[in-house]
Amino acid sequence: AQTVTQSQPEMSVQEAETVTLSCTYDTSESDYYLFWYKQPPSRQMILVIRQEAYKQQNATENRFSVNFQKAAKSFSLKISDSQLGDAAMYFCAYRGAGSYQLTFGKGTKLSVIP
Amino acid sequence: DAMVIQNPRYQVTQFGKPVTLSCSQTLNHNVMYWYQQKSSQAPKLLFHYYDKDFNNEADTPDNFQSRRPNTSFCFLDIRSPGLGDAAMYLCATSRYGSSTDTQYFGPGTRLTVL
Numbered sequence: 001a002q003t004v005t006q007s008q009p010e011m012s013v014q015e016a017e018t019v020t021l022s023c024t025y026d027t028s029e030s031d032y033y034l035f036w037y038k039q040p041p042s043r044q045m046i047l048v049i050r051q052e053a054y055k056q057q058n059a060t061e062n063r064f065s066v067n068f069q070k071a072a073k074s075f076s077l078k079i080s081d082s083q084l085g086d087a088a089m090y091f092c093a094y095r096g097a098g099s100y101q102l103t104f105g106k107g108t109k110l111s112v113i114p
Numbered sequence: 115d116a117m118v119i120q121n122p123r124y125q126v127t128q129f130g131k132p133v134t135l136s137c138s139q140t141l142n143h144n145v146m147y148w149y150q151q152k153s154s155q156a157p158k159l160l161f162h163y164y165d166k167d168f169n170n171e172a173d174t175p176d177n178f179q180s181r182r183p184n185t186s187f188c189f190l191d192i193r194s195p196g197l198g199d200a201a202m203y204l205c206a207t208s209r210y211g212s213s214t215d216t217q218y219f220g221p222g223t224r225l226t227v228l
Binding site: 004037043044045046047050100101102104105106107 | 145147153154156157159162164169204208210215216217218219220221222
């Protein structure tokens with residue numbers, strides 16, 4: 001079975017600074033997808049970024065980028081120029097290519113300090 | 115905008131009184147999911163529909179049922195809610211088989227059981 005581990009239950013970052021959230025996963029599959037979702041307090045879970053395992057290039061979405069290390073099974077999220085609106089719970093998630101099911105990590109609560 | 119809609123956003127029920135939560139989508143996605151999310155935890159998949167095919171997770175209690183009368187709508191029925199069923203219930207959708215097979219979440223329904 002696949003597992004997703006987020007080792008940082010909570011993190012904080014100064015506004016305008018950069019922060020990296022860690023995620024590791026365990027799988028025996030060769031083809032899969034990885035995701036970072038953001039869930040602000042009492043608000044909707046939204047997709048931040050997605051990475052296909054077969055792509056060597058790291059995904060980037062504006063201020064959000066990932067460091068995907070397939071051999072190490074690591075998928076960290078870097079947030080640059082942090083903004084107050086980035087404060088949220090961030091979930092790392094895994095999905096096998098032939099599966100419907102998302103496997104979530106336990107989440108990292110990010111606080112942004114003005 | 116295309117989206118996933120959940121009604122109601124907040125639901126209060128009494129112990130043992132059946133309750134139905136609703137989800138609709140304008141994305142024309144073929145898969146719809148129901149998750150249970152308790153405070154400060156990751157979402158837990160209850161079941162999903164691939165078109166009309168219902169797929170129940172092995173550890174989903176019999177107390178939880180679902181209906182999908184058409185592509186756009188999916189319902190979660192809790193036959194006899196207990197105090198432990200108080201949680202946020204998230205609906206999500208995806209288009210299985212597409213190149214962008216990503217799950218999109220609704221805003222959730224927060225269920226309180228008195």
